[in-house]
Amino acid sequence: MLLTRYLSLRSLRARPLRVLLSMFGITIGVAGILAIGIANQAAMDSITRLFEDTSGRVDLMVTAASSDSGFSDSLARSLVNVPGVQMALPILKAQTALASSSAQTELGLSFFGTNSGGLILYGVDPLGEPQARDYTITNGRFLSEDRQAFEVVLVENYADDQDIRVGDRVGILTPYGVEKVQVVGLMAREGPGQTNNGVFGVLPLEAAQQLFNRPGQVDQFDLILDPKASSPIESIQEVLQKRLGADYSVTYPAGQGRRMTQMLSNYQIGLNFLSGIALFVGAFLIYNAFAMTVVERTREFGMLRAIGMTRRQITQQMLVEALVLGAAGSILGVLLGVLGARGLAAMMSTLLGSPVQSQLTIPPAALAVSLSMGMGVTLLAAALPSIQAGRVTPIAAIRIRGVPRQGWFQRHGWKLGVVLLAVSTALLIWNPFADDPLFRAGSMVVFAMFTGITLIIPAMVDAWERWTRPLMAAIYGASGALGSRNIQRARSRTTLTVGALLVGVAMILVVRGLTGSFAADLRVWVESYLGGDVYIHSSVPLRADLARQISAVDGVAAAASIRYQPTEVRLSDGSFEAITYMAVDPAAYSRVTRFVFSDNRTDSSAALSTLAAGDALFISSVLAEKYQWQVGDAVALRTQGGVRTFTVAAVVVDFFNQGLVVTGNWNDLRRYFHSNEASTILVSVRDPQSVAAVQTRIDDLYGKRYRLSMDSNASIRARVFNLMDQAFSMFDVLALLSVLVASLGVVNTLTMNVIERTREIGMLRATGMTRRQVILMVMAEAGLMGMIGGLLGLVFGVLLSRIFLTGMTAMSGYRLDFVMPASGILSALVVALVISQLAAFPPARQAARTNVLEAIQYE
Amino acid sequence: MSVLQASQLIKRYQLGVHEVNALNGVDFEAAAGEFVAIMGPSGSGKSTLLHLLGGLDAPTGGTVMLAGQELSGLNDQQATLARRRSIGFVFQFFNLLPTLSAEENILLPILIDGKKPAEFKERLDQLIALVGLEERRTHKPDQLSGGEQQRVALARALITQPAILLADEPTGNLDSNTGKAIMELLRRSCDDLNQAIVVVTHDARAAAFADRVVFLRDGQVERRLQLAQDEAPAQRMRAIIEIMESLEL
Numbered sequence A: 001m002l003l004t005r006y007l008s009l010r011s012l013r014a015r016p017l018r019v020l021l022s023m024f025g026i027t028i029g030v031a032g033i034l035a036i037g038i039a040n041q042a043a044m045d046s047i048t049r050l051f052e053d054t055s056g057r058v059d060l061m062v063t064a065a066s067s068d069s070g071f072s073d074s075l076a077r078s079l080v081n082v083p084g085v086q087m088a089l090p091i092l093k094a095q096t097a098l099a100s101s102s103a104q105t106e107l108g109l110s111f112f113g114t115n116s117g118g119l120i121l122y123g124v125d126p127l128g129e130p131q132a133r134d135y136t137i138t139n140g141r142f143l144s145e146d147r148q149a150f151e152v153v154l155v156e157n158y159a160d161d162q163d164i165r166v167g168d169r170v171g172i173l174t175p176y177g178v179e180k181v182q183v184v185g186l187m188a189r190e191g192p193g194q195t196n197n198g199v200f201g202v203l204p205l206e207a208a209q210q211l212f213n214r215p216g217q218v219d220q221f222d223l224i225l226d227p228k229a230s231s232p233i234e235s236i237q238e239v240l241q242k243r244l245g246a247d248y249s250v251t252y253p254a255g256q257g258r259r260m261t262q263m264l265s266n267y268q269i270g271l272n273f274l275s276g277i278a279l280f281v282g283a284f285l286i287y288n289a290f291a292m293t294v295v296e297r298t299r300e301f302g303m304l305r306a307i308g309m310t311r312r313q314i315t316q317q318m319l320v321e322a323l324v325l326g327a328a329g330s331i332l333g334v335l336l337g338v339l340g341a342r343g344l345a346a347m348m349s350t351l352l353g354s355p356v357q358s359q360l361t362i363p364p365a366a367l368a369v370s371l372s373m374g375m376g377v378t379l380l381a382a383a384l385p386s387i388q389a390g391r392v393t394p395i396a397a398i399r400i401r402g403v404p405r406q407g408w409f410q411r412h413g414w415k416l417g418v419v420l421l422a423v424s425t426a427l428l429i430w431n432p433f434a435d436d437p438l439f440r441a442g443s444m445v446v447f448a449m450f451t452g453i454t455l456i457i458p459a460m461v462d463a464w465e466r467w468t469r470p471l472m473a474a475i476y477g478a479s480g481a482l483g484s485r486n487i488q489r490a491r492s493r494t495t496l497t498v499g500a501l502l503v504g505v506a507m508i509l510v511v512r513g514l515t516g517s518f519a520a521d522l523r524v525w526v527e528s529y530l531g532g533d534v535y536i537h538s539s540v541p542l543r544a545d546l547a548r549q550i551s552a553v554d555g556v557a558a559a560a561s562i563r564y565q566p567t568e569v570r571l572s573d574g575s576f577e578a579i580t581y582m583a584v585d586p587a588a589y590s591r592v593t594r595f596v597f598s599d600n601r602t603d604s605s606a607a608l609s610t611l612a613a614g615d616a617l618f619i620s621s622v623l624a625e626k627y628q629w630q631v632g633d634a635v636a637l638r639t640q641g642g643v644r645t646f647t648v649a650a651v652v653v654d655f656f657n658q659g660l661v662v663t664g665n666w667n668d669l670r671r672y673f674h675s676n677e678a679s680t681i682l683v684s685v686r687d688p689q690s691v692a693a694v695q696t697r698i699d700d701l702y703g704k705r706y707r708l709s710m711d712s713n714a715s716i717r718a719r720v721f722n723l724m725d726q727a728f729s730m731f732d733v734l735a736l737l738s739v740l741v742a743s744l745g746v747v748n749t750l751t752m753n754v755i756e757r758t759r760e761i762g763m764l765r766a767t768g769m770t771r772r773q774v775i776l777m778v779m780a781e782a783g784l785m786g787m788i789g790g791l792l793g794l795v796f797g798v799l800l801s802r803i804f805l806t807g808m809t810a811m812s813g814y815r816l817d818f819v820m821p822a823s824g825i826l827s828a829l830v831v832a833l834v835i836s837q838l839a840a841f842p843p844a845r846q847a848a849r850t851n852v853l854e855a856i857q858y859e
Numbered sequence B: 001m002s003v004l005q006a007s008q009l010i011k012r013y014q015l016g017v018h019e020v021n022a023l024n025g026v027d028f029e030a031a032a033g034e035f036v037a038i039m040g041p042s043g044s045g046k047s048t049l050l051h052l053l054g055g056l057d058a059p060t061g062g063t064v065m066l067a068g069q070e071l072s073g074l075n076d077q078q079a080t081l082a083r084r085r086s087i088g089f090v091f092q093f094f095n096l097l098p099t100l101s102a103e104e105n106i107l108l109p110i111l112i113d114g115k116k117p118a119e120f121k122e123r124l125d126q127l128i129a130l131v132g133l134e135e136r137r138t139h140k141p142d143q144l145s146g147g148e149q150q151r152v153a154l155a156r157a158l159i160t161q162p163a164i165l166l167a168d169e170p171t172g173n174l175d176s177n178t179g180k181a182i183m184e185l186l187r188r189s190c191d192d193l194n195q196a197i198v199v200v201t202h203d204a205r206a207a208a209f210a211d212r213v214v215f216l217r218d219g220q221v222e223r224r225l226q227l228a229q230d231e232a233p234a235q236r237m238r239a240i241i242e243i244m245e246s247l248e249l
């Protein structure tokens, strides 16, 4: 279209800076959405690949219901007899370590995925295995057919790290001490090679049974089904489960990734929401820019109307401009988003504790969504100004610029605003969105809330201005009072700018409030959870009485054994969910650290003695919220001795295994789980200064013998907090971007005001206003906007974060206390005031440079 | 035969409780090839009349007939099309789009009408020659002087061969020589192109180019003066000034 080329494109080109400013908001929003989409996809791919690849073509897995003990390998025969099952591959899992490696395995404390140190070896059937999983042998060969050969195939990267070559005989830790096996081949770190983050190897089943003293036992059977089987996989799973009984569980391999997926999606909801907010603020910017265009080009439109352009044509031209702007902004956003995705993927890798694919593919759905969001928001934001442009009367071109009429929205909008605000606040408090995992409806309500506040602003501007005039006069002087009064003039422009600032500030507060609350909670827990001074961990199971020996070491105040026992809990519908049973000796444990009871009225000594008496549990607050369990309720766990019922003695704050954890006493562990080995020994030291010395002493005495690795409380804490900060920093970045976008709105608005008032400023200069006074006048206007935006943002930020917190509790089961860090409030206010002043400076200087003569001759 | 015929035009503005009678029953006509000037004191309703004649605004009472079509009865869309095809405007200020070159500005009505500018090349060249802007075709408005800008506006108003050309103080912010040049151009397009032209002006020298002068006062026609173009310019001007003085303008 020729007209488009001449009018729309030219007019865009004539205002490059404005175009750029307006585009920026869209770009940021689109980039955010896309980056999250891409990283999301990459993370999901990584998770599924991890679990799919490591399980290969396996259709179902059979494990013992209580996974710690294995079961007989003779089960294979009855498994293959089930119709539809083609092959049953045994796996014996052994956790060990290389005898030669230095004790550098860290305590695998990761909040979101568990990552234990140490080498994992699988005893497998050398013949069947290659049919189930694709081992890429990079060097040497795969296992021979000899089921008893002491040979091993290791992951190449790990072998390289440990300086192991094909043909080497390496020593591994076994219950008999160090035993030698020969490395016959290396596999690539892909497919099954990704198991345990690549610290992995396979050896023949019978050799493994012999080495690890588990004759005739396996931990798992991987089943491959007959592809031609008539019955669906679900029914085969059902048949198997029924036939094997409650002592076994038959699961799908991919199920393992589900929890991580869920955890990630929570994180992504937050990110998605915030990039939505950035886009929302971007929409303000676009609307503002277009509304300004209409004012600025009133005469142009009037003239075009006079020489015969129809309303439709004018509106269309404006929309074409918006389309071009939206497209350019969105495309730029796509580029930025691809870059941003890299950072985000790195962040998610940290969270997951496993690498997220670095080669990012752009999922078409995310691309489509982000592009159409960008374009859609731009068009929507530009729609009203475009229609207004069409309404410009031809006579407007001829007349000297008149007083802008007060539109319906300025006069009556506040009524709609109040309604929107009331309804959205009520909806948010009621929170019917718990079932919507993506918080889509919830986000819409939040946007409605912001729209509501924005609509109310025009009605409040006069009052604000009157109250704050003395303050403005005090700060900015006489011309400042004049500038402060100017805020009432271009009211819709002012309103939108204030609205954008408000949203940005509120977002900073929400982010600070939520992460602050979450971090505070996590901190309390970490502080007490890590109550001891030294953590002792080993890549092999620890004898329970080691704790007693360690407590006798010079300088040690107390030592307590902790056992993390994987088990399952029965839910009200009869199904089971995997959780962790943490076993402690309540007395010993209390000497080292303490429990954090979620209800601080809990009588801790009574609770502890109930726990010590046995058949009792402390459940985590997460479980309590999730399943509505209370003190006194009976909870059934699957144990080695069958399903047993325990009484809930207390609810404690514990985020281990994402809060899916119960605590029981050591006697119950022995009685019901037939185990007496510790996962971790927690040590407290007499003199806090001597932690390092005590650590050395323990290491000298027992380090070698038990392959101990030690971590000081301080270093773990630093690691946890570091992880936490990294996870939250992305939120901060997005919230800050919203404010940045809002500040561009300030630049835009003030520039427009200055252009519009050129004659007036010239007149003021002519009558004796100094340049400095002109600057102060403009700065005062911005300062007032910043103040209104900042204070309102403060109110709504605090309100919203409280609401979100309640909502999050309902959705995830985390019960959090509201903590609004003072730094959050301070930084939000400072940001609003400082940014609005900084943004005001360029237009203020431009105003000060107004040439008096030109200004009064203008037109 | 008159191209433009207005009868009993009334325009009332409501200003709060006050009512302003900008026009109070004005009859007006202009024929093809006729050049009419409208004069009168400030606030007498000259611009208002011009706006009604051009369909920029609707009268409170009375009718405007343009080439046999009643303008005042048209809706916005129809009035817009009438302006686009049958009326040319030249204003005192801001006639041009700053982003377009002189040539593109002249072709603007063609573009708006969705026609191909290439088909109007001949007419464009002819008009550019008429207004003497051969050397300024690709200049942007801010690279043109005020007089040159008005000449571009004039060419633009003529590109569609409108039935009538309306100009509101086209020489209002030009020096007298440039103003004279513009009026000569208007006169020439009236003679050469047989164009009907209505010009609002305060300047007796400018009005002297017209065939007829209509004097307004308080929204009513006070006097009409027929001028013979074969008379000397100075004589015509004297006649106008005489009336202006008698009306205490």
Ligand SMILES: Nc1ncnc2c1ncn2[C@@H]1O[C@H](COP(=O)(O)OP(=O)(O)OP(=O)(O)O)[C@@H](O)[C@H]1O
Residues within 6 Å of the ligand: B013, B014, B015, B020, B021, B022, B040, B041, B042, B043, B044, B045, B046, B047, B048, B049
């Ligand atoms: N939009 C309006 N609202 C109210 N009154 C108006 C409006 N437009 C014009 N008027 C009034 O109508 C009368 C005629 O105005 P008009 O602009 O036609 O005068 P004019 O003869 O063109 O004056 P000038 O020579 O100063 O341009 C004036 O009294 C003016 O105040």
Ligand SMILES: [Mg+2]
Residues within 6 Å of the ligand: B046, B047, B048
């Ligand atoms: Mg006038």
